[in-house]
Amino acid sequence: MLEKTLILIVEDNPAEAAMVTDALEAQGYEVHAANDGQEGMEQFKNQPIDLVILDVMLPKEDGYEIAKKIRAIDNDIPIIFLTSKNMKDDQVSGFNAGGDDYVAKPFDNELLLLRINALLKRTTKSREDDCTYKIGDFNFDCKNLELKSSAEKRRMTKREADVLQMLCENLNEIVKREEMLTKIWGENDYFNGRSLDVFITKLRKYLKTDEKIKIENIHGVGFVLSVNA
Numbered sequence: 581m582l583e584k585t586l587i588l589i590v591e592d593n594p595a596e597a598a599m600v601t602d603a604l605e606a607q608g609y610e611v612h613a614a615n616d617g618q619e620g621m622e623q624f625k626n627q628p629i630d631l632v633i634l635d636v637m638l639p640k641e642d643g644y645e646i647a648k649k650i651r652a653i654d655n656d657i658p659i660i661f662l663t664s665k666n667m668k669d670d671q672v673s674g675f676n677a678g679g680d681d682y683v684a685k686p687f688d689n690e691l692l693l694l695r696i697n698a699l700l701k702r703t704t705k706s707r708e709d710d711c712t713y714k715i716g717d718f719n720f721d722c723k724n725l726e727l728k729s730s731a732e733k734r735r736m737t738k739r740e741a742d743v744l745q746m747l748c749e750n751l752n753e754i755v756k757r758e759e760m761l762t763k764i765w766g767e768n769d770y771f772n773g774r775s776l777d778v779f780i781t782k783l784r785k786y787l788k789t790d791e792k793i794k795i796e797n798i799h800g801v802g803f804v805l806s807v808n809a
Contacts, residue, residue, distance in 0.1 A: 584610040585700060589633040590620035590646065591662070596685075600633065600662070603689045604696075617641030621649055628725045628735050629657065631700060634679075636663040636670065644677040651678035652766060654738060658699035662687065713748040716790040716807045720744060727786060734786060739764065743779045747795065747805035756802040 591597040601611045614620035616639040634643035661674040666684035713720045722745040725736045761768040787793045792808045
């Protein structure tokens with residue numbers, strides 16, 4: 581079964597969020613909604629999102645700030661601003677924050693869907709040069725966030741894939757904790773370190789069906805991914 585394209589909409593107006601969600605689901609997309617910026621970022625970090633729709637005026641953190649944070653994690657994911665702030669300066673701010681498109685309210689659902697489809701096609705084309713790794717019995721596609729073996733296929737979160745990709749790029753070599761935290765989380769601190777340990781535990785669980793694969797913790801230094809012959 582093919583994975584559905586997952587779209588995240590961050591909108592604090594329930595009626596507008598429901599209207600967009602219904603239109604997208606009718607086209608076969610899977611939609612997750614968040615009603616403020618912080619919740620939107622949490623969903624983005626923990627799910628394999630394919631496209632983000634952002635309102636600008638959001639509680640806690642505005643859409644421009646959320647877009648900047650998303651861009652710091654993923655430079656390729658399409659971001660669409662959907663907002664009543666439609667002055668030229670607003671649009672400039674949106675594009676400068678990392679947006680790919682800026683749609684003013686009120687909007688036409690059909691045109692919005694065409695814009696979404698165009699952005700997703702462009703993103704898919706840019707991912708044709710997939711980065712893939714063979715890890716024992718597994719094939720890891722870091723662009724499409726997929727980990728496959730003959731027995732199963734798993735859709736990973738972006739952060740899971742980022743951690744595994746760093747380990748794969750340095751197979752049989754130590755990847756320092758501080759390097760992983762700085763590159764993936766943007767900051768080397770205690771709480772991010774605990775998160776990294778959780779992701780390492782998840783990856784070990786995902787790969788445990790192949791006993792040749794090990795992710796070794798070099799205490800106080802980092803991690804080593806190895807595949808024994």
